[in-house]
Each structure stands twice: as C-alpha cells, then as structure tokens.
Amino acid sequence: MPVCCTCGISECTKHEKVLLEAERDTQELVLQKKSKEVDKLLEETEKSIGDLAENINHAKVTLEQTSSWMKVKFSTLIRVLTEKQEATERFVSEQREASIAEAEAQLSQLRGRSQILRESQAQIAALYALSDTDLIREATLVEVPRFTDVTTDVSPNLQDRLNGVTDVLSRVSKLVSEDLEKAVSTAVEPEKDGSPQDKRPVLAVVPSPAAPSQPGRNEGLGAYRCSLTFDPRTANGHLFLSQENRRAEHLSSGPRPVPEDDARFDHTWQVLCFQGFAHGQHYWELEVSKPWAYLGVTYETIPRKEKGKRCMVGMNELSWSLQLDEHQLCAWHNGRQERLAGPSHHSRIGMLLNYEAGTLTYYGDGQTRLHAFHCAFTRELFPACWIGEGVSVTLCST
Structure with a gap:
C-alpha cells in the first residue's frame, strides 16, 4: 500500500517503509520467476500432449495389428477354435475401446490444463502494463496453477495378457504348417524321393x-x-x-x-x-x-x-x-x-x-x-x- 498519512509526516512504528520503485523492482523479479515457472510447466504440458497423442496412435496401430494377426491364425485352424477366436476378439475390442477412451480423456485433461496455463501467462503479461501501485497489489495475488500428474502412457497391457494366447497360436501354427505337414507327406507319399525338408506343404496353414507348391521352384x-x-x-x-x-x-x-x-x-x-x-x-x-x-x-x-x-x-x-x-x-x-x-x-x-x-x-x-x-x-x-x-x-x- 502507499504510505499512510502518519508515515508521510513522521515516523510510524506500525509500518515498514520502502521506496515505490524498489518494491516494484522486487515484485517484477518475483513475477519473472513465476513467469519462468509457468513457461516450464507449459512446455512440459505441451510435450506431454504430444507424447500422449503419439502413444495413442501407436496403441491404435498395435492393437489393430494384434487383432488382425489373431484373425489370420484363427481363420486357418479347425472349426472348434472359432468360439475361442470370437471370445478373444471381443476382449481385445473391449480393452481397446476402454484404453483409448481413458487415454483420450487424459488428453482432454491435458489440453484443459494447457488452456489454464495460457490464461495464467496472459494474466501475468497484462500486469506489466499497470501502474506501480496496481502492479504491486495485483502481483501478490498471482498464483501459479498447480495440477496433479497425468500419465502419458497408453498401456492396455494386452500384450502381457495375451502372451499365453499368442504363444499357443504360434506353436499350433508351426505344428500344423510344418511338423504335421511333414508327417502327412511322409505318410501319404512314402515312395517319393527326397528328404522331408524338401517336401512342400499340402495343407498350408x-x-x-x-512354401512353393512344387519342390525346387521359387x-x-x-x-x-x-x-x-x-x-x-x-x-x-x-x-x-x-x-x-x-x-x-x-x-x-x-x-x-x-x-x-x-x-x-x-x-x-x-x-x-x-x-x-x-x-x-x-x-x-x-x-x-x-x-x-x-x-x-x-x-x-x-x-x-x-x-x-x-x-x-x-x-x-x-x-x-x-x-x-x-x-x-x-x-x-x-x-x-x-x-x-x-x-x-x-x-x-x-x-x-x-x-x-x-x-x-x-x-x-x-x-x-x-x-x-x-x-x-x-x-x-x-x-x-x-x-x-x-x-x-x-x-x-x-
């Protein structure tokens, strides 16, 4: 506040006095520190927005590839696996929707945070145009926005949860397309010359x-x-x-x-x-x-x-x-x-x-x-x- 009447006439024991220009300098330094802090928070938030958006896109691609891979494997196996395929695909779809929805909500939250920080930055910038007394009074009211952490990870944990499924499918596919084919070829064509390795699959999974259809041709x-x-x-x-x-x-x-x-x-x-x-x-x-x-x-x-x-x-x-x-x-x-x-x-x-x-x-x-x-x-x-x-x-x- 400006000095009181008593301070202007004589020594006042109730107040400490400081020159207006000195106090403005002090408050401007404080504002500069707060501005830098807001700048850093804004930069971190913008980076988090970019990271999260990129991770969302990567998660969509990864999840779509996982679903597509399972369709290829399941569609080539015998009819009894159809029920398991449908159940697994439903789970992937539900997990995908839930994960993306959660991530997009986090992205919206970060964008809202960015807007708040921009408004705070604009508020601080506007103070420099005020008079000395108004700047000093308003600067003390400025608060740097504080937020709770928002994760930028998009981790539906599908890979970990589906490891058992993908491992079984990989082993079954190898058994059917290679080991079973060699056994079938040996059983139905025992008189044919050549090693089992040179034989080409009949039941290509x-x-x-x-696996070219004719031996020795590519x-x-x-x-x-x-x-x-x-x-x-x-x-x-x-x-x-x-x-x-x-x-x-x-x-x-x-x-x-x-x-x-x-x-x-x-x-x-x-x-x-x-x-x-x-x-x-x-x-x-x-x-x-x-x-x-x-x-x-x-x-x-x-x-x-x-x-x-x-x-x-x-x-x-x-x-x-x-x-x-x-x-x-x-x-x-x-x-x-x-x-x-x-x-x-x-x-x-x-x-x-x-x-x-x-x-x-x-x-x-x-x-x-x-x-x-x-x-x-x-x-x-x-x-x-x-x-x-x-x-x-x-x-x-x-």
Missing part, C-alpha cells in the same frame, strides 16, 4: 508363398522381391559399407573412426537395413562369403550401446535370426537356440517376411526351405546382419 517369391540397402548410421565401426551400401564387410584391420550416432551399434558387429516393413510380404536374398553371420529382422528399439550378446539380432525378445556356422545352422529368438537339420553351407540365403501372417521364412541357395519363425509382429521390422571377422554380406539385387 499360413497363406504365404513361403517363382512365387519373385513377386515379393524388394530392394534393400544398409543404413550407414547403424553400422559398427568394424564394418565397411560399399557398392552403394549394398555390401557390408567386417574388416580384419580393426575398427574405423565413425561419427557418434544414437542409431549406431557401438560394441556389436552389426548393421541394419534402411528399409523397414510394417505390413505386406517381402522377399530378399543375401550372399555370405563365409558361414559366420547372423541374418534376421528386428524392431527398431533393439539395444545398440550395450556390451555383450543382448544387442545381437536374435539374442533378445525384439529380434529373430538365423545363425550361419561352419558346422550347423541355428535359429535364434530371445536368446533361445533351435538347432536345424540339414546342410549348414549356403552361400545365398533368401528371407521371406509375411507380416500379417506372422512368419519369417529362410531359404538356402534360393530354393531349400531351412526354417520359419511363427510369431505375432506388432511393430516395424528392419532386416539386420551380425557379421563375423573377415566375412562380407551382400544384399542381392537379382
């Missing part, structure tokens, strides 16, 4: 050209052939890229100096392809100079900076790979190994990804079917190569 794969290039940002320093990033060689001379990049594998002899796949069927082939490599696919979130095997393709829950070794072939996922029968030496490996069907199929020298993964893909997949010392891997153009 997965609607995919992964005309159907050409329709899905795609062109790939290695992503130099991801290449470990030991790997040298050439031929317009279509060839990766592990140099025996040691690592080269490479710029730091969040995408780069710092300690793992690995490189990803620039192209990724989130739907459809795609086929590509790779030439390997010596059998010391892991060829597979991975989600973009695979670890890249750790030491040890966890960053290797196939050694975590985010990736799948085929290990080429002088003595054997092995399939890897989540650090679990499956030894494969048949010859281990193949200079050219073909890979067919059928995203919706959830299959990744390997071919040796373009024709021999080596192995197929059956899984529920939920995010974009990138071809990946781990390359041993002195080995080169080339992405084939034809």
Whole structure:
C-alpha cells in the first residue's frame, strides 16, 4: 500500500517503509520467476500432449495389428477354435475401446490444463502494463496453477495378457504348417524321393508363398522381391559399407573412426537395413562369403550401446535370426537356440517376411526351405546382419 498519512509526516512504528520503485523492482523479479515457472510447466504440458497423442496412435496401430494377426491364425485352424477366436476378439475390442477412451480423456485433461496455463501467462503479461501501485497489489495475488500428474502412457497391457494366447497360436501354427505337414507327406507319399525338408506343404496353414507348391521352384517369391540397402548410421565401426551400401564387410584391420550416432551399434558387429516393413510380404536374398553371420529382422528399439550378446539380432525378445556356422545352422529368438537339420553351407540365403501372417521364412541357395519363425509382429521390422571377422554380406539385387 502507499504510505499512510502518519508515515508521510513522521515516523510510524506500525509500518515498514520502502521506496515505490524498489518494491516494484522486487515484485517484477518475483513475477519473472513465476513467469519462468509457468513457461516450464507449459512446455512440459505441451510435450506431454504430444507424447500422449503419439502413444495413442501407436496403441491404435498395435492393437489393430494384434487383432488382425489373431484373425489370420484363427481363420486357418479347425472349426472348434472359432468360439475361442470370437471370445478373444471381443476382449481385445473391449480393452481397446476402454484404453483409448481413458487415454483420450487424459488428453482432454491435458489440453484443459494447457488452456489454464495460457490464461495464467496472459494474466501475468497484462500486469506489466499497470501502474506501480496496481502492479504491486495485483502481483501478490498471482498464483501459479498447480495440477496433479497425468500419465502419458497408453498401456492396455494386452500384450502381457495375451502372451499365453499368442504363444499357443504360434506353436499350433508351426505344428500344423510344418511338423504335421511333414508327417502327412511322409505318410501319404512314402515312395517319393527326397528328404522331408524338401517336401512342400499340402495343407498350408499360413497363406504365404513361403512354401512353393512344387519342390525346387521359387517363382512365387519373385513377386515379393524388394530392394534393400544398409543404413550407414547403424553400422559398427568394424564394418565397411560399399557398392552403394549394398555390401557390408567386417574388416580384419580393426575398427574405423565413425561419427557418434544414437542409431549406431557401438560394441556389436552389426548393421541394419534402411528399409523397414510394417505390413505386406517381402522377399530378399543375401550372399555370405563365409558361414559366420547372423541374418534376421528386428524392431527398431533393439539395444545398440550395450556390451555383450543382448544387442545381437536374435539374442533378445525384439529380434529373430538365423545363425550361419561352419558346422550347423541355428535359429535364434530371445536368446533361445533351435538347432536345424540339414546342410549348414549356403552361400545365398533368401528371407521371406509375411507380416500379417506372422512368419519369417529362410531359404538356402534360393530354393531349400531351412526354417520359419511363427510369431505375432506388432511393430516395424528392419532386416539386420551380425557379421563375423573377415566375412562380407551382400544384399542381392537379382
């Protein structure tokens, strides 16, 4: 308040006096501090809005892919599974609606918070135009809005709750499309020459050209052939890229100096392809100079900076790979190994990804079917190569 009459004439023992200009300076400093605090809260809120909106979109895609994958699997199994399919899809739909509705309510709450903060910011800005006395009086009334935390996570926990279902479906699909087919082929065609591995399915469960109808023919794969290039940002320093990033060689001379990049594998002899796949069927082939490599696919979130095997393709829950070794072939996922029968030496490996069907199929020298993964893909997949010392891997153009 301005000084009282008594203070203006003589010393007043009831009040402390300060110059008007000094008090204004003090209050302006206080306002600046409050303004910065509001700015920070507004920035955090806007970031939360962006994060939540992005997570909502990702959740919608993930949930839709999960539902689509289950439809493909269930529709190819025998009639008794129909009831379970419908029950599971109802659950997914209910969970999806409930999760998205909750997330959108949180988004609306954050937008309301943003509006309140903007109004508070405007209120503070308006005070600077007031007279000294009015500014001092009004500044003391300004309060920085306080809010409770609003989570930006959209986590319906469907993946965890459906792990049992997807695991059973994957195992059943593998049994029907591979193991049962080999048994049926052996039983009904015992006189036919050739190993069971060379036989092609008669009762194909997965609607995919992964199993050509005629042994030794792969005309159907050409329709899905795609062109790939290695992503130099991801290449470990030991790997040298050439031929317009279509060839990766592990140099025996040691690592080269490479710029730091969040995408780069710092300690793992690995490189990803620039192209990724989130739907459809795609086929590509790779030439390997010596059998010391892991060829597979991975989600973009695979670890890249750790030491040890966890960053290797196939050694975590985010990736799948085929290990080429002088003595054997092995399939890897989540650090679990499956030894494969048949010859281990193949200079050219073909890979067919059928995203919706959830299959990744390997071919040796373009024709021999080596192995197929059956899984529920939920995010974009990138071809990946781990390359041993002195080995080169080339992405084939034809």
